[in-house]
Amino acid sequence: MTTTEPAPTTSQDDPALAWHKNVCILCSNNCGVEMRIDEREITRVRGNKSHIASKGYTCEKALRLNHYQNAKTRLTSPLKRMEDGTYIELDWDTAIAEVSEALLAVNSTHGPGKIMYYGGGGQGNHLVGTYGAALRGALGITRKSNALAQEKTGEAWVEGRMYGAHTHGEFADAEVSIFLGKNPWHSHGFDETRRVLKEIAADDSRSMVVIDVRRTETADLADYFLQVTPGGDAFLMAAILATLIDEDLLATDWIGENTVGSDAAIAAFSQIPIAEYATKAGVTEDEVRAVTRRIAAAKSVSIYEDLGIEMAPHSTLVSYLQRALSTLVGSYGVPGGMTAHTSLVPIFSYGATGKEPTDPVTGGAIISGLIPCNEIAQGITGDHPERTRALFIESANPVHSLADSALFRQAMRDVDVSVVIDVVMTETALEADYVLPAASQYEKAEITFFSAGFPTNTATMRAPLLPPLEGTLPEAEIHSRLAKEMGFLTDEDLEPLIAAAERGYDEFAAAYMTAAAAKPVLGALGAVVLYETIGRTLPDGMAMAAPMWFSAQQLAMRFPDQVRAAGHAGEDSALGNALFDALVANRDGVAITQHEHGDSFNLLRTPDQKINLDIPEMFAELAGLADSTALRTTDDFPFVLSAGERRSFTANTIMRDPAWRKKDPEGALRLSVGDAQQLGVATGDRIRITTEAGTAVAVAEVNDSMQDGHISLPNGLGLGYSPAGGEPELTGVAPNELTSADWRDPIAGTPWHKHVPARLEVVSP
Numbered sequence: 001m002t003t004t005e006p007a008p009t010t011s012q013d014d015p016a017l018a019w020h021k022n023v024c025i026l027c028s029n030n031c032g033v034e035m036r037i038d039e040r041e042i043t044r045v046r047g048n049k050s051h052i053a054s055k056g057y058t059c060e061k062a063l064r065l066n067h068y069q070n071a072k073t074r075l076t077s078p079l080k081r082m083e084d085g086t087y088i089e090l091d092w093d094t095a096i097a098e099v100s101e102a103l104l105a106v107n108s109t110h111g112p113g114k115i116m117y118y119g120g121g122g123q124g125n126h127l128v129g130t131y132g133a134a135l136r137g138a139l140g141i142t143r144k145s146n147a148l149a150q151e152k153t154g155e156a157w158v159e160g161r162m163y164g165a166h167t168h169g170e171f172a173d174a175e176v177s178i179f180l181g182k183n184p185w186h187s188h189g190f191d192e193t194r195r196v197l198k199e200i201a202a203d204d205s206r207s208m209v210v211i212d213v214r215r216t217e218t219a220d221l222a223d224y225f226l227q228v229t230p231g232g233d234a235f236l237m238a239a240i241l242a243t244l245i246d247e248d249l250l251a252t253d254w255i256g257e258n259t260v261g262s263d264a265a266i267a268a269f270s271q272i273p274i275a276e277y278a279t280k281a282g283v284t285e286d287e288v289r290a291v292t293r294r295i296a297a298a299k300s301v302s303i304y305e306d307l308g309i310e311m312a313p314h315s316t317l318v319s320y321l322q323r324a325l326s327t328l329v330g331s332y333g334v335p336g337g338m339t340a341h342t343s344l345v346p347i348f349s350y351g352a353t354g355k356e357p358t359d360p361v362t363g364g365a366i367i368s369g370l371i372p373c374n375e376i377a378q379g380i381t382g383d384h385p386e387r388t389r390a391l392f393i394e395s396a397n398p399v400h401s402l403a404d405s406a407l408f409r410q411a412m413r414d415v416d417v418s419v420v421i422d423v424v425m426t427e428t429a430l431e432a433d434y435v436l437p438a439a440s441q442y443e444k445a446e447i448t449f450f451s452a453g454f455p456t457n458t459a460t461m462r463a464p465l466l467p468p469l470e471g472t473l474p475e476a477e478i479h480s481r482l483a484k485e486m487g488f489l490t491d492e493d494l495e496p497l498i499a500a501a502e503r504g505y506d507e508f509a510a511a512y513m514t515a516a517a518a519k520p521v522l523g524a525l526g527a528v529v530l531y532e533t534i535g536r537t538l539p540d541g542m543a544m545a546a547p548m549w550f551s552a553q554q555l556a557m558r559f560p561d562q563v564r565a566a567g568h569a570g571e572d573s574a575l576g577n578a579l580f581d582a583l584v585a586n587r588d589g590v591a592i593t594q595h596e597h598g599d600s601f602n603l604l605r606t607p608d609q610k611i612n613l614d615i616p617e618m619f620a621e622l623a624g625l626a627d628s629t630a631l632r633t634t635d636d637f638p639f640v641l642s643a644g645e646r647r648s649f650t651a652n653t654i655m656r657d658p659a660w661r662k663k664d665p666e667g668a669l670r671l672s673v674g675d676a677q678q679l680g681v682a683t684g685d686r687i688r689i690t691t692e693a694g695t696a697v698a699v700a701e702v703n704d705s706m707q708d709g710h711i712s713l714p715n716g717l718g719l720g721y722s723p724a725g726g727e728p729e730l731t732g733v734a735p736n737e738l739t740s741a742d743w744r745d746p747i748a749g750t751p752w753h754k755h756v757p758a759r760l761e762v763v764s765p
């Protein structure tokens with residue numbers, strides 16, 4: 001080094017070289033990451049080796065998070081829509097006043113219960129939902145929904161009936177791992193996903209079973225790959241269950257001890273003609289028998305279903321059949337098997353009974369309190385007297401992500417008022433009467449409630465990396481201002497509670513109980529009150545985390561021994577306080593509960609804490625398979641389109657800048673080699689896709705992982721982006737321009753996006 005060269009820079013004297021801990025927000029794994037920040041740019045991302053769950057693991061997506069944080073289309077001012085569809089900027093006080101007045105007017109004009117709340121968080125920001133709950137409580141909003149009601153309500157209905165709880169597999173330890181309509185190589189779903197998949201593939205004593213319509217990256221690692229005909233999963237699962245009985249492979253003693261209703265289930269499964277259903281599923285009887293024997297011989301079996309079956313025909317039935325399989329081989333509550341788990345905050349309720357309330361307008365079952373996504377727009381358009389009159393949408397993009405985008409756009413025009421809170425001008429914000437700009441997920445404290453770990457469960461509270469972008473506010477502040485403007489919360493209410501919070505959590509708890517008894521809306525406003533009180537006592541930037549004090553108390557009250565076993569000390573409220581303080585202080589995540597496998601049955605919420613196999617609605621649908629076939633195609637629409645496939649550079653719609661994608665920039669339509677030859681199509685050609693709901697043109701990709709008759713489009717495409725201002729440019733196909741809200745599961749109302757009948761025409765050979 002010469003004396004004229006600058007000395008090496010360190011993070012002590014150059015903040016741009018410091019590493020800041022946070023998580024990736026692009027899927028439910030929320031891997032721990034470390035980031036470098038220069039001014040407001042995320043310049044480097046690497047895995048956080050100290051993170052309690054991910055231990056340094058990331059996939060390729062996390063490295064490109066700056067495309068989210070610094071999207072060129074960030075909103076920086078509240079907006080109001082004019083009659084001609086243009087927007088004007090409002091100052092925050094005016095926006096809060098007008099939104100408050102409009103929402104109160106809906107209640108006073110149409111009566112309570114006509115406002116609908118949609119959203120409340122995505123893959124990285126669930127604190128938002130706690131503040132949305134405060135708004136719902138204060139305004140008496142009972143209609144709500146979110147993306148879970150287009151994916152997971154069928155599963156929740158089944159789990160409610162079978163376990164009264166959510167279950168998850170222990171894939172890191174399972175002898176047999178089954179992936180059903182799931183490609184974890186790209187969609188992840190458990191810690192260190194690709195490492196675990198490679199470990200299973202390299203271990204001769206363990207097996208991986210993949211059941212999918214496409215030969216996915218995970219299928220390439222599998223010991224057993226059953227490539228089903230689209231729509232064939234129910235036939236295959238039924239044939240596997242029938243084989244268990246036919247070959248006397250049931251865990252009979254275990255079933256007798258730990259389940260109820262097994263006689264009815266076994267009677268139903270024993271009726272299945274194995275060879276015929278294998279053929280309908282597109283596999284051979286030998287394949288069915290071989291995989292069944294491997295599953296039955298295993299000490300532990302973990303199964304992961306995902307959108308490949310949850311958005312396809314018989315989705316709720318398949319959710320039941322796969323759980324019946326893991327139960328009938330006795331793989332619940334054993335290391336490496338399925339088990340229920342604790343949650344810091346449950347993202348769902350699992351209390352289904354089969355007698356769910358129904359939507360007063362559409363008649364659809366409201367499972368776990370959520371209106372089916374496919375019925376939201378139908379519950380607004382038209383002239384039903386009970387129809388929804390206002391939409392409050394935050395951290396969600398239903399115009400793009402729900403079936404039949406055109407119908408949802410119409411619904412947004414038909415309500416008296418619509419309000420959207422988001423970080424960018426989404427397809428949904430473009431239809432809203434008011435748009436309120438939120439701070440990004442890296443500009444405030446956040447947490448997610450996805451973790452389903454067992455025996456150790458964890459949670460990771462994040463601190464802001466950056467102050468909110470000028471002009472934006474964290475949702476906590478937006479909701480607090482709305483509550484005050486609407487008159488639900490006053491300075492007089494808050495003063496004694498703030499003083500009590502400064503004296504300590506226990507003094508605050510006593511003061512809050514007294515205040516809420518005298519003025520019940522203060523109880524309904526929970527998260528907002530905690531933000532304004534306990535939030536002021538937390539370290540800088542962490543105020544939005546305050547609702548987790550209540551959640552920590554709840555968890556410690558319900559599972560004191562397991563919270564203590566996870567390393568938190570104290571009795572009663574002191575234990576909850578210790579857990580909360582640990583969450584707020586720790587950037588690597590903390591263990592929240594530590595169980596033993598013997599606890600698994602204690603976590604069930606069924607009346608006798610046994611697994612219930614007797615679900616008559618499922619037996620009726622199973623019997624109906626006899627008269628049906630897997631494919632739902634017609635002469636007009638001979639292909640099955642999977643709309644919304646997860647690929648290496650797709651995420652949900654928060655990644656809007658097309659430049660984030662290193663591969664597959666336009667989101668190609670994949671089709672088989674045989675179909676391509678038949679149509680005279682080559683990779684790179686343009687091809688028109690037509691369904692009953694719409695038409696679109698995509699670039700073609702001839703792909704040997706596809707079977708004839710099956711085509712697929714990725715998720716997260718068709719988003720508008722205008723880096724230079726002006727009209728947004730669209731890249732790729734928005735899948736929901738091609739889907740119909742009527743094409744859905746009869747029980748859960750979840751859409752059949754993975755089985756959309758379609759036809760193809762070559763646009764440019």
Ligand code: SF4
Nearest residue numbers: 024027030031059062
């Ligand atoms: S997208 Fe990749 S890095 Fe991000 S949370 Fe998921 S698995 Fe982790």
